[in-house]
Amino acid sequence: MTAAVETSALGKRYGRRWALTDCTLSVPRGRVVGLVGPNGAGKSTLMHLAVGLLRPSAGTISVLGGDPGSGSAQLARVGFLAQDSPTYARLTVGQHLQMGQWLNLTWDSDFAASRIDQLGLDLNQRAGTLSGGQRAQLALTLAVAKRPELLMLDEPVAALDPLARREFLQTLMEVVAVRGVSVVLSSHLIADLERVCDYLVVLVAGQVALIGEVDELLACHHRLTGSRRDPLRIPANQLVIEESHAEKQSTLLVRTQDPILDPSWAVSSVTLDDLVLAYMRQARDAAAKSPECGLVVAR
Amino acid sequence: MTRFAWLQSRTQTLIAAALLATVAVAAAITGVQLSHLYSSLVAHCSSGCDLAIGQFLSHDTFMQQALEILARAVPVLLGIFWGAPLLAREFESGTYRLAWTQGVTRPRWLLTKLAVGGLATLTVAGVLTLTITWWYRAHDKLGTTAYAVFDRRDIAPVAYALFAFASGALIGAIARRTVPAMAATLGVFVFARVAMSAWIRPHLLTPIHETLSLQGAGPDAPVHLGLGFSNGGPLRVFAQGDGPPNSWALSSHLIDGAGHQVSSGQMAAFFHQHCPNVNLQPPPSPTGPGMVRGTAAGPGRACLAQVAETFRVLVTYQPANRYWTFQWLETGIFVALALAAVGACYWWVTRRTN
Amino acid sequence: MIDFHLEPASGVPTYVQLVQQVHQALQLGLLEPGDRLPTAQQVVSALAINPNTVLKAYRDLEREGLVRARPGLGTFVVGRLPRTDPAAQAKFRKSLHAWLRSARDAGLSAEEIEAIYRTAVRDFCADEGVA
Numbered sequence: 150m151t152a153a154v155e156t157s158a159l160g161k162r163y164g165r166r167w168a169l170t171d172c173t174l175s176v177p178r179g180r181v182v183g184l185v186g187p188n189g190a191g192k193s194t195l196m197h198l199a200v201g202l203l204r205p206s207a208g209t210i211s212v213l214g215g216d217p218g219s220g221s222a223q224l225a226r227v228g229f230l231a232q233d234s235p236t237y238a239r240l241t242v243g244q245h246l247q248m249g250q251w252l253n254l255t256w257d258s259d260f261a262a263s264r265i266d267q268l269g270l271d272l273n274q275r276a277g278t279l280s281g282g283q284r285a286q287l288a289l290t291l292a293v294a295k296r297p298e299l300l301m302l303d304e305p306v307a308a309l310d311p312l313a314r315r316e317f318l319q320t321l322m323e324v325v326a327v328r329g330v331s332v333v334l335s336s337h338l339i340a341d342l343e344r345v346c347d348y349l350v351v352l353v354a355g356q357v358a359l360i361g362e363v364d365e366l367l368a369c370h371h372r373l374t375g376s377r378r379d380p381l382r383i384p385a386n387q388l389v390i391e392e393s394h395a396e397k398q399s400t401l402l403v404r405t406q407d408p409i410l411d412p413s414w415a416v417s418s419v420t421l422d423d424l425v426l427a428y429m430r431q432a433r434d435a436a437a438k439s440p441e442c443g444l445v446v447a448r
Numbered sequence: 449m450t451r452f453a454w455l456q457s458r459t460q461t462l463i464a465a466a467l468l469a470t471v472a473v474a475a476a477i478t479g480v481q482l483s484h485l486y487s488s489l490v491a492h493c494s495s496g497c498d499l500a501i502g503q504f505l506s507h508d509t510f511m512q513q514a515l516e517i518l519a520r521a522v523p524v525l526l527g528i529f530w531g532a533p534l535l536a537r538e539f540e541s542g543t544y545r546l547a548w549t550q551g552v553t554r555p556r557w558l559l560t561k562l563a564v565g566g567l568a569t570l571t572v573a574g575v576l577t578l579t580i581t582w583w584y585r586a587h588d589k590l591g592t593t594a595y596a597v598f599d600r601r602d603i604a605p606v607a608y609a610l611f612a613f614a615s616g617a618l619i620g621a622i623a624r625r626t627v628p629a630m631a632a633t634l635g636v637f638v639f640a641r642v643a644m645s646a647w648i649r650p651h652l653l654t655p656i657h658e659t660l661s662l663q664g665a666g667p668d669a670p671v672h673l674g675l676g677f678s679n680g681g682p683l684r685v686f687a688q689g690d691g692p693p694n695s696w697a698l699s700s701h702l703i704d705g706a707g708h709q710v711s712s713g714q715m716a717a718f719f720h721q722h723c724p725n726v727n728l729q730p731p732p733s734p735t736g737p738g739m740v741r742g743t744a745a746g747p748g749r750a751c752l753a754q755v756a757e758t759f760r761v762l763v764t765y766q767p768a769n770r771y772w773t774f775q776w777l778e779t780g781i782f783v784a785l786a787l788a789a790v791g792a793c794y795w796w797v798t799r800r801t802n
Numbered sequence: 803m804i805d806f807h808l809e810p811a812s813g814v815p816t817y818v819q820l821v822q823q824v825h826q827a828l829q830l831g832l833l834e835p836g837d838r839l840p841t842a843q844q845v846v847s848a849l850a851i852n853p854n855t856v857l858k859a860y861r862d863l864e865r866e867g868l869v870r871a872r873p874g875l876g877t878f879v880v881g882r883l884p885r886t887d888p889a890a891q892a893k894f895r896k897s898l899h900a901w902l903r904s905a906r907d908a909g910l911s912a913e914e915i916e917a918i919y920r921t922a923v924r925d926f927c928a929d930e931g932v933a
Contacts, residue, residue, distance in 0.1 A: 200549050202545060220553060228549075235542040240455070247452075252452060252552050318850035319846070320847075321850075322847065325853050343810070344808075345852050346852065347854050367815070
């Protein structure tokens with residue numbers, strides 16, 4: 150099965166600054182993929198490359214097996230929600246739906262109408278007077294009603310209050326449950342994505358720091374707490390991601406497929422938040438990308 | 449996409465159409481009045497027509513001024529308010545990220561927007577120019593020459609409008625900010641029009657050179673001759689030749705027997721030799737600036753007669769029958785510039801990766 | 803029909819929480835054979851979680867023999883939780899009590915005892931392949 154998004158040594162340069170460097174990844178279809186990274190990591194750039202708003206400076210990218218933005222057929226397969234949910238301020242909600250109908254090959258007008266109805270939006274209200282949450286919901290409706298195979302959402306909840314955020318994710322998950330679309334959504338906060346993502350890509354400074362299924366990642370990472378010791382004495386099949394040493398205690402974050410047999414360690418599980426932060430710190434400290442679990446997995 | 453492009457520009461187009469309709473109605477009403485006035489005052493006048501013509505030409509100066517202002521302003525306003533924001537606004541507000549991820553490709557999006565806006569521009573400018581040209585038909589024959597109102601009549605203003613729109617769109621695409629794009633569009637338009645009028649248009653066709661004798665100079669003749677002081681300087685000859693009726697006079701120079709332009713040194717030498725009794729310097733208490741015409745005192749008249757015998761006037765002009773050729777050339781050039789702007793805009797928007 | 807809720811900070815995976823809540827509902831008699839579980843759409847609409855999580859939980863429950871998915875109709879409760887004999891439960895509680903007392907006598911603190919217990923349960927479950 151072709152990947153939802155597949156890149157190979159992808160790079161994008163603005164003037165002299167490289168926003169993405171040598172980015173190689175592959176995310177499978179049928180998932181809700183979280184794209185996490187600090188501001189300026191290249192998440193928006195990657196998204197824009199995937200929907201054809203930008204063209205690569207180096208390397209290649211293919212989306213659903215096709216070249217992004219290469220024509221109406223490819224555009225029809227991917228729905229995009231840009232950052233801050235851009236809408237035409239002077240056009241009404243109803244006129245936005247008309248736009249969707251006119252500019253798209255396939256358009257589910259019944260779905261669009263019923264969604265707007267459910268949201269309680271006034272068809273004659275200008276989009277410029279909607280709240281942030283309402284605009285995001287309108288933009289999501291537009292993106293879903295064109296019946297795409299893949300939805301890409303660029304920081305869709307960043308500017309929303311907690312209630313609007315929750316409602317947005319509820320809507321999105323409903324759409325996934327009913328239509329089976331693949332989703333890639335980005336955020337600089339893992340907390341936004343924890344509930345909904347089953348696949349994770351961590352992007353730091355234009356490169357992939359961590360990638361994989363959320364369940365697998367959580368299962369193969371452990372926090373070990375025990376008496377102070379030299380981490381070089383850890384068996385080779387356990388990879389230390391992060392370590393901190395107090396006077397009498399060492400705490401390690403390790404990655405391993407095998408069970409921890411050393412009884413002198415207290416083993417606890419790691420939250421997704423901790424995991425992502427650890428890898429972001431590691432990537433920031435410019436460590437090399439490591440093998441084993443966390444590697445690019447093509448499904 | 450066509451329907452959507454119309455939806456986006458609907459409000460501004462309908463406003464323009466409403467204003468245009470108002471102008472057209474006003475012009476129709478006053479134009480018919482003018483027709484009647486013409487019939488009664490001018491058409492049947494046999495002698496002493498100057499008075500009647502003068503009365504006719506000074507009727508309804510408000511409408512005259514208004515239409516002249518519109519003829520000059522509307523083309524550039526269309527460029528500033530329709531052309532510049534067309535693409536700049538989409539980039540400035542980020543809505544291009546919405547428009548380019550629906551189902552239409554970038555080329556189709558761009559060309560449709562340009563076509564819809566261009567057609568609206570063409571229509572508004574066309575109707576307006578047609579109205580104005582019709583309204584002024586009698587005025588232009590009686591009170592001025594065709595060349596004098598060249599850029600406000602017939603088809604040239606429509607080409608100006610198309611150029612303004614297309615260049616505005618291109619500037620907006622590059623600048624990505626609406627207000628700076630509007631300002632730059634104005635600047636580019638003014639530069640292009642001035643460059644064309646002053647430097648290019650006169651040389652598009654080789655002008656005709658004609659040498660006129662200064663004998664028989666007078667107020668109603670095609671040559672005018674006079675002596676005088678200007679700006680407190682030494683004595684000068686003022687000699688001017690007009691081309692044939694309704695021609696576009698480009699220049700006129702005093703030339704000597706060999707056909708060379710007369711320099712001030714040559715002139716001073718001539719005065720010394722042939723006009724001994726004429727004061728070469730202005731009087732100490734100047735009675736005012738200006739020329740002393742042929743009706744001056746005796747020595748002055750004798751001097752002028754000498755001048756008329758010795759020198760002639762070289763007139764360079766474009767004849768009246770070339771007016772429409774110039775109109776088509778002007779239109780062609782500005783339409784070509786507009787198309788070039790469209791091409792550059794297409795390249796900029798679709799090829800540039802940012 | 804039951805309403806699911808989520809405890810995000812508990813450290814327990816979401817799908818496990820859903821399974822546990824079904825177990826609890828069965829135990830308390832809130833769910834009986836023939837009842838329909840909420841659809842994935844209904845659950846995610848309420849909780850904003852990934853639909854695959856719901857499907858995973860329902861698959862686990864189906865493997866346990868507690869529910870059956872009927873295509874087009876929904877997922878229905880078909881079984882009951884095995885109720886252990888109260889007498890057997892009492893016997894185990896008694897032997898656990900004895901173990902605790904001997905651990906105490908050996909000088910172990912409450913935290914140590916709990917740590918040993920948790921490790922033992924986890925390793926035992928891992929060996930057995932039970933979630």
